[in-house]
Amino acid sequence: MFRPLLPVLLMLAPLLASCGDNAPSEIAVSEVWARASVTKTGAAYATIENRGGADDTLVEVLSPVAERVEIHYMTMDGMVMKMRKLDALPVKAGESVALAPGGKHIMLIGLHGPLDEEAPVPLTLVFEKAGKIELTAPVRPAGGTGH
Numbered sequence: 001m002f003r004p005l006l007p008v009l010l011m012l013a014p015l016l017a018s019c020g021d022n023a024p025s026e027i028a029v030s031e032v033w034a035r036a037s038v039t040k041t042g043a044a045y046a047t048i049e050n051r052g053g054a055d056d057t058l059v060e061v062l063s064p065v066a067e068r069v070e071i072h073y074m075t076m077d078g079m080v081m082k083m084r085k086l087d088a089l090p091v092k093a094g095e096s097v098a099l100a101p102g103g104k105h106i107m108l109i110g111l112h113g114p115l116d117e118e119a120p121v122p123l124t125l126v127f128e129k130a131g132k133i134e135l136t137a138p139v140r141p142a143g144g145t146g147h
C-alpha cells in the first residue's frame, strides 16, 4: 500500500536538502517608506545594503496594495525625465543601493486604494540569494522632489 510513496520521497530528498544550503541573509534594508498617494500609482523607497561577501540581486518586489510592482529608474530623454523599468537590481557585495526620490524607486502600479499615513505598506523584496525580505513601509506625505 505505501510502497508507491517511497520513490516520491526519494525524489524530494535532494530538493529538501538543498534548501538547507541557504546562508543567512546578509542583506539589510533601511530607510523604507512609501509616498502618500491619492492616484492609481505610488512609489516606495529603501536603502539596500549587502553586508555579505557575495553579490546579490533584487529580482522582484511584491505588495498587496497594488496590482503590479516594478523597479524603476529615472533617465533623461532630451529635456524630459522619464521612468524606465529595471528587470533586476544588482546589489554588489559590500555595497549599498539607495532607492530614493529622483532616482531608483519601487513603483506601485494600480493601487487598490489611496496610500495614506494611516496604513503602512507591506512590501516583500525578493533577492536571488537572500530570498524574501518582508518589510513594512510607513507612508509619508507627498511633496518634495520625485514624481
Ligand SMILES: [Cu+2]
Residues within 6 Å of the ligand: 072, 073, 083, 105, 106, 107
Ligand atoms: Cu516609477
